[in-house]
Amino acid sequence: MSLDLSVGDTIGPLTVPITRTTLVRYAGASGDFNPIHHSDHAAAELGLPGVIAHGMLTMALAMRAVTTELGGPQRVVGQYARFRKPVPVPDDGIGTQLQVSGEVAEVADGVAKIKLEATCNGEKVLGQAAVEVRVD
Amino acid sequence: MPISAEHIGRTFPPGDPQLISPERVAAFADALGDSDPIYRGADALVPPTFVMSAAASAWQAMFDDPELELSLARTVHADQRFLWHRPLRAGDLITPQLTITNVRARGGNETIGIRVSITAREAEAVAEGIDTGAEEVCVAESTFVHSRPAGDDQEGTA
Numbered sequence: 001m002s003l004d005l006s007v008g009d010t011i012g013p014l015t016v017p018i019t020r021t022t023l024v025r026y027a028g029a030s031g032d033f034n035p036i037h038h039s040d041h042a043a044a045e046l047g048l049p050g051v052i053a054h055g056m057l058t059m060a061l062a063m064r065a066v067t068t069e070l071g072g073p074q075r076v077v078g079q080y081a082r083f084r085k086p087v088p089v090p091d092d093g094i095g096t097q098l099q100v101s102g103e104v105a106e107v108a109d110g111v112a113k114i115k116l117e118a119t120c121n122g123e124k125v126l127g128q129a130a131v132e133v134r135v136d
Numbered sequence: 137m138p139i140s141a142e143h144i145g146r147t148f149p150p151g152d153p154q155l156i157s158p159e160r161v162a163a164f165a166d167a168l169g170d171s172d173p174i175y176r177g178a179d180a181l182v183p184p185t186f187v188m189s190a191a192a193s194a195w196q197a198m199f200d201d202p203e204l205e206l207s208l209a210r211t212v213h214a215d216q217r218f219l220w221h222r223p224l225r226a227g228d229l230i231t232p233q234l235t236i237t238n239v240r241a242r243g244g245n246e247t248i249g250i251r252v253s254i255t256a257r258e259a260e261a262v263a264e265g266i267d268t269g270a271e272e273v274c275v276a277e278s279t280f281v282h283s284r285p286a287g288d289d290q291e292g293t294a
Binding site for chain 2: 016017022025026028029030031032055056057059060061063064067068071072073074076077078079080081082083127
């Protein structure tokens, strides 16, 4: 069964809340226990204003927008992103919000390239983010 | 001599095989707030970026190589690329192996490119002795920016 994706089709937007609890769960589930993702002290030592989200969590949530739209990960063949800006997650009971949206930029040779935009507080946190999915 | 272009092509021994259990997959999907039933149960598919934990476990071999004089604490993960030949599934027994693909030095920094190849076997087939061999299922490519400690600048400007 082929997938009907054309240039200009959009994905999302998906808005995902990120709290300190999200970071703890992701640390446990991924095995990434870098203290800058749970300790303000460790983050400050690296010159950060406070705890930041794992770059790979941001990437995983951006991907979630795509797999939700496509009904699963079966067609995903590639993904790329630069970690452009940190995503600060304050310990204030609210945390932050990541917003993800995508647009099909190209369909060629049975593969659609979806450009993704992930923003936090209006700033792009991933650079050149893109996902490639099989359409045939 | 610290890491340099001479180390491009160095491949480290593969890491330990890791079983993708349905429980690990569900915990990962839970952490993403993703309730899709496709990620639950004995036949679960795996969220695409789950494979990062196996890829990152292979980084250790490079950081532990005393010749390269690298420190994880002075390393920034600049970008990440994945290529999947097929989605991973619960019950896959996966093995990561790291190769250094690029090294560029500038001032006190090195930009380092690595490629981690992830191969899989079916755990049940391995247990029953009917395994037909490992196949590459994913490639995880990362770029790191590594800063050398002060006073260790090859250009002598520190």
